Amino acid sequence: MATEPLSPPEPAPVLPSPVHYAIRPINPAAHLFEVSCRVVDPDPEGQLFALPAWNPGSYMLREFARHVISVHAQARRRPLAINKIDKNTWLAARAEGPLTVTLQVYAWDLSVRGAHLDDTHAFFNGACVFLRPIGKQSRECTLDILPPRGGRFRSWRVATALRRRDAAAYGFGTYTAANYDELIDHPVEMGTFTLERFRAHGVPHDIVITGAHDADMRRLAGDLKRVCEAQIDLFGRPAPMDRYVFLITAVGEGYGGLEHRASTALLCARDDLPRRGEPVDSESYRTFLGLASHEYFHTWNVKRIRPAAFTPYDLDRENYTSLLWAFEGITSYYDDLMLVRAGLMSRDEYLTTVARSVTSIARTPARRLQSLADSSFDAWIKYYRQDENAPNAVVSYYIKGSLVALALDLTLRVETGERRSLDDLMRLLWRRYGKTGLGVPEDGIERAAIELVAGTSRSARGGARAAGGPGSRRRAAAAEGRMRAFFRRAIHGTGELPLAEMFARFGLRLTLRPAMSASDRGRFVAGATLAPPRRVDLAVRLASEGEARLQYVLDGGAAQRAGLAAGDTVVAIDGLRVNAKSFDARLQRLPVGRMLSVHFFRRDELRQAEVEASPARADTCDIRLAPGRPAPAMRRWLRGARR
Numbered sequence: 001m002a003t004e005p006l007s008p009p010e011p012a013p014v015l016p017s018p019v020h021y022a023i024r025p026i027n028p029a030a031h032l033f034e035v036s037c038r039v040v041d042p043d044p045e046g047q048l049f050a051l052p053a054w055n056p057g058s059y060m061l062r063e064f065a066r067h068v069i070s071v072h073a074q075a076r077r078r079p080l081a082i083n084k085i086d087k088n089t090w091l092a093a094r095a096e097g098p099l100t101v102t103l104q105v106y107a108w109d110l111s112v113r114g115a116h117l118d119d120t121h122a123f124f125n126g127a128c129v130f131l132r133p134i135g136k137q138s139r140e141c142t143l144d145i146l147p148p149r150g151g152r153f154r155s156w157r158v159a160t161a162l163r164r165r166d167a168a169a170y171g172f173g174t175y176t177a178a179n180y181d182e183l184i185d186h187p188v189e190m191g192t193f194t195l196e197r198f199r200a201h202g203v204p205h206d207i208v209i210t211g212a213h214d215a216d217m218r219r220l221a222g223d224l225k226r227v228c229e230a231q232i233d234l235f236g237r238p239a240p241m242d243r244y245v246f247l248i249t250a251v252g253e254g255y256g257g258l259e260h261r262a263s264t265a266l267l268c269a270r271d272d273l274p275r276r277g278e279p280v281d282s283e284s285y286r287t288f289l290g291l292a293s294h295e296y297f298h299t300w301n302v303k304r305i306r307p308a309a310f311t312p313y314d315l316d317r318e319n320y321t322s323l324l325w326a327f328e329g330i331t332s333y334y335d336d337l338m339l340v341r342a343g344l345m346s347r348d349e350y351l352t353t354v355a356r357s358v359t360s361i362a363r364t365p366a367r368r369l370q371s372l373a374d375s376s377f378d379a380w381i382k383y384y385r386q387d388e389n390a391p392n393a394v395v396s397y398y399i400k401g402s403l404v405a406l407a408l409d410l411t412l413r414v415e416t417g418e419r420r421s422l423d424d425l426m427r428l429l430w431r432r433y434g435k436t437g438l439g440v441p442e443d444g445i446e447r448a449a450i451e452l453v454a455g456t457s458r459s460a461r462g463g464a465r466a467a468g469g470p471g472s473r474r475r476a477a478a479a480e481g482r483m484r485a486f487f488r489r490a491i492h493g494t495g496e497l498p499l500a501e502m503f504a505r506f507g508l509r510l511t512l513r514p515a516m517s518a519s520d521r522g523r524f525v526a527g528a529t530l531a532p533p534r535r536v537d538l539a540v541r542l543a544s545e546g547e548a549r550l551q552y553v554l555d556g557g558a559a560q561r562a563g564l565a566a567g568d569t570v571v572a573i574d575g576l577r578v579n580a581k582s583f584d585a586r587l588q589r590l591p592v593g594r595m596l597s598v599h600f601f602r603r604d605e606l607r608q609a610e611v612e613a614s615p616a617r618a619d620t621c622d623i624r625l626a627p628g629r630p631a632p633a634m635r636r637w638l639r640g641a642r643r
């Protein structure tokens with residue numbers, strides 16, 4: 001927390017840099033940045049410059065060059081020809097000596113992966129604005145961050161995890177990066193943000209909030225410190241970064257985050273932040289903490305332990321890997337679990353989040369069609385480009401990935417007699433790949449998990465003397481076979497995860513039942529519950545407001561069988577008008593099994609279909625404690641302890 005003054009490191013002396021950038025909000029009202037890139041020794045055959053097609057961490061081609069509205073080049077103070085050769089790339093004419101290319105970039109995307117500028121603030125990801133001089137991207141570069149011109153911007157400051165070279169703390173001036181990848185991995189915020197600071201195991205952390213808010217900054221700092229320290233403890237000290245910045249934009253409604261090596265950009269609803277002077281224990285605040293925890297975990301898992309396919313990133317095109325289930329799923333598993341370990345989420349609240357994930361996957365028909373490996377590989381064209389058929393075609397490598405990570409944690413615990421867990425696997429990956437900078441091969445995680453189990457079962461009984469004997473070799477081979485089967489089923493297959501069996505060994509009962517209401521997403525159940533009422537379910541999901549427009553029609557459900565399609569607007573059920581609000585209530589007054597007359601518009605044409613009032617399926621998860629005393633194995637699991 002910010003009780004002690006933090007003294008940031010002294011800026012290094014200024015030396016000429018082979019690649020130098022400058023960025024200035026040149027016209028906040030028109031949302032324009034002016035961005036220049038100067039190369040001291042351009043390619044004598046003509047220098048190529050490219051803008052990334054995507055932003056690492058967000059797996060979709062976004063073609064940031066589409067926001068470039070003008071390009072000029074000059075060398076030795078004279079204009080130089082520069083031409084586009086493809087959508088992202090420019091070729092400057094042959095020139096000697098320093099060559100400068102200047103862009104004007106339109107910035108009106110208030111997302112964590114974009115750039116945004118008006119007269120209240122400026123935010124950018126480097127991938128949106130900084131040209132990459134081809135052939136020189138491994139060189140050290142410097143960056144002048146310049147304020148908009150005019151007295152009314154005098155109170156603006158700068159927040160970024162970039163290293164300062166000739167700038168005061170939080171000031172405009174010169175910053176530096178070891179190479180282009182590092183330059184674009186540090187988003188920058190300029191404006192009149194709120195700032196709070198804390199240390200986590202000695203590492204300075206900043207919390208920067210842009211946008212109107214009434215957050216209790218001290219509370220936030222205290223809670224984030226606990227989350228950060230729990231994660232540093234997991235991977236081991238020292239933390240891999242020498243400072244860290246949470247760049248938060250608070251808005252009316254919004255949610256998102258993007259990870260970076262020493263910072264994260266977060267977008268959240270201002271009401272999710274804890275209010276000054278009020279004790280907070282709200283679900284929405286825990287959701288915010290979960291988001292912050294998620295992006296922080298990426299500091300290790302994807303920014304440093306990263307797929308070979310991202311080593312290095314190819315910024316011009318898709319980078320294919322089947323491992324996003326591990327980088328996003330394992331991270332999603334730990335984001336809430338870390339809140340439990342930090343004392344910010346109770347066991348029961350945590351088990352409710354697990355129950356909701358199970359429900360979400362049970363309601364996704366695509367789980368029987370698409371494996372996690374395939375969902376990862378196709379993220380570029382499927383997960384990131386979801387349409388009306390998404391629940392039937394795309395399984396989330398975040399949500400199913402988090403359940404597989406949970407199952408992997410429990411499996412490692414069972415297979416090793418609780419001597420090893422997913423924590424150990426993460427530390428092994430950290431030592432093997434994170435610390436060395438080697439990319440994780442496509443089978444690297446599976447192999448590491450098998451090694452961990454085989455190694456532990458070899459030395460499990462009889463100590464070192466028995467290790468290597470025929471009995472221990474047999475045990476190791478059997479354990480290895482079971483781990484291979486686990487990965488085949490969970491990552492490469494589309495069968496159901498045996499979560500109920502696994503939970504039973506940890507003192508928990510997991511059951512699926514029909515939903516009680518339209519808003520029922522499953523939960524941890526403390527006491528006895530009534531049997532759920534028999535409900536009608538047409539296997540559709542509606543757009544949330546206004547007319548009863550079908551957003552999704554699930555494969556194999558009553559609505560699809562009757563010929564209804566996504567985009568149809570249902571106007572009446574059995575002759576009575578319905579809208580988004582009354583649709584479910586109307587259905588629930590009708591007996592299960594009857595044929596219903598449904599009137600709907602497709603395009604502008606009124607149509608009618610006979611739809612079976614089919615019974616709701618058992619797709620809603622309850623988690624309970626098994627009868628008897630709470631199992632010590634469950635407590636150890638949640639605490640991250642071994643036997």
Ligand SMILES: [Zn+2]
Nearest residue numbers: 294298328331
């Ligand atoms: Zn993530």
